[in-house]
Amino acid sequence: MNNYQNISTKSSKSAPHNNMKDHQSIFVIGMRGTGKTTMGRWLAELLSWTFIDLDEMIAEQNKLKNAELIRRFGWASFRPLEVAALKEVMRTKPRSHVVSCGGGIVETEEARRLLKEWHTKGIVLLVHRDMTQVAEYLLADNTRHKLPQDIQEIYERRKPWYDECSNVSYLSPRSHDGDGIPQHFERFVSDMKRRALEDGDNSS
Ligand SMILES: Nc1ncnc2c1ncn2[C@@H]1O[C@H](COP(=O)(O)OP(=O)(O)OP(=O)(O)O)[C@@H](O)[C@H]1O
Numbered sequence: 001m002n003n004y005q006n007i008s009t010k011s012s013k014s015a016p017h018n019n020m021k022d023h024q025s026i027f028v029i030g031m032r033g034t035g036k037t038t039m040g041r042w043l044a045e046l047l048s049w050t051f052i053d054l055d056e057m058i059a060e061q062n063k064l065k066n067a068e069l070i071r072r073f074g075w076a077s078f079r080p081l082e083v084a085a086l087k088e089v090m091r092t093k094p095r096s097h098v099v100s101c102g103g104g105i106v107e108t109e110e111a112r113r114l115l116k117e118w119h120t121k122g123i124v125l126l127v128h129r130d131m132t133q134v135a136e137y138l139l140a141d142n143t144r145h146k147l148p149q150d151i152q153e154i155y156e157r158r159k160p161w162y163d164e165c166s167n168v169s170y171l172s173p174r175s176h177d178g179d180g181i182p183q184h185f186e187r188f189v190s191d192m193k194r195r196a197l198e199d200g201d202n203s204s
């Protein structure tokens with residue numbers, strides 16, 4: 001799916017909102033820097049669910065920052081840790097959690113399979129933002145380790161995976177003013193909740 005709308009449910013896939021009323025956890029995916037953590041926290045707050053950051057979970061489990069993990073042991077060692085963390089969260093926290101995944105989660109076939117399988121239960125939300133802005137943000141950020149390729153090239157390669165692994169997408173507007181949750185995002189979440197109730201009513 002190439003054209004993102006502000007609020008988009010991917011019509012070709014099974015009704016993703018079906019189980020939202022059963023509080024099935026929501027997985028948030030998207031490129032590094034698109035706003036997964038920001039939107040994930042907002043979503044958790046609006047739903048009164050618990051937010052989890054998969055990158056932070058991996059760092060805590062391994063008692064090393066991910067940048068250091070990757071520097072010492074390489075990307076090939078990091079990717080299986082991501083899949084293991086994803087599996088663990090799907091098993092142990094299947095309800096009432098919003099889980100922000102690392103940008104590279106879709107790099108691994110097993111993770112893609114798990115995310116696609118989740119569509120039968122609930123929502124995998126793709127957060128999308130203008131890539132020029134994202135690239136500017138990432139270039140200016142010296143706190144995180146660099147990705148091994150040009151950001152645009154990585155995005156082009158991952159784009160089909162992000163699409164196939166998600167069943168709902170959110171295009172984050174250019175900027176958000178103020179400290180609170182923007183109205184645009186609140187509307188998006190209300191719409192998801194409304195559809196969940198409608199889908200639930202229709203399927204019962
Ligand atoms: N729509 C937006 N407009 C402008 N800035 C934004 C927008 N969404 C997020 N940001 C900013 O972009 C930066 C990255 O956001 P965030 O950390 O939520 O992204 P992320 O996808 O979780 O990144 P990572 O994958 O590295 O953890 C933050 O400084 C955030 O405030």
Ligand SMILES: O=C(O)C1=C[C@@H](O)[C@@H](O)[C@H](O)C1
Nearest residue numbers: 032055066101102103104147
């Ligand atoms: O885009 C990526 O490949 C990554 C994104 C981060 O969230 C981390 O998970 C790690 O740095 C890999």
